[in-house]
Amino acid sequence: MPSYPFVYLSSQSPRRQQLLEQMGVAYQLLLPDETENAEALEAVLPSESPKTYVQRVTSLKMAAALKRMERRQLPRAPVLCADTTVALGRTIYGKPENARHAQGMLSELSGQSHRVLTAVAVGTVRKHAQALSISTVRFAPMSAQQIKRYVASGEPMGKAGAYAVQGRAAVHIEHINGSYSGIMGLPMYETAQLLREFGFKV
16 A cells, blocks of 8 residues: 555645644645635535535545646645535535624524534545544524624634634534534544545554
8 A cells, every 4th residue: 555645635724734733644735726616616406415415515626636636747645625514404504605694504503403514535546535424513592692792703704504613602512422523624533544545644
């Protein structure tokens, strides 16, 4: 099995970078350039289930990243991609478009248990492996003022479901069942298993 000195991380998420560093895995960023419409990959298809959605988007991100590596003629190494979504029933909660959208999301999640699904994939041109982490998070009931204050902090922007489990939102979370790192955006157990398939000693 080939041994690679690093993995390409195709994600702008500082949390995913932090979790890879925590695992002791060397990485280099492989981010989209101006010619790519990365946001378009995250569009939800009609009647798509959250599980199908997050796995499909991760596969699309992987295909785009591998093409990017080839186009830039970069040294060959496995690519790591991930996608996280929040789901209440079959309703998919992506990143909020603005503060009002974030407030609406959090109002719907308030006092409810929801799922956080993170699909992670590691792949090369010849081999591709993917895993899925599903966790449950329960928010305590939140008042309109509490939601407004949280949104005003700016933390919900750019986060699936309009919150960050490792941030200020933690004071409203009653219960978690599953992978804390998966809720953050990169399930460490599943990621380690995938990296081992590509020769990484994790």
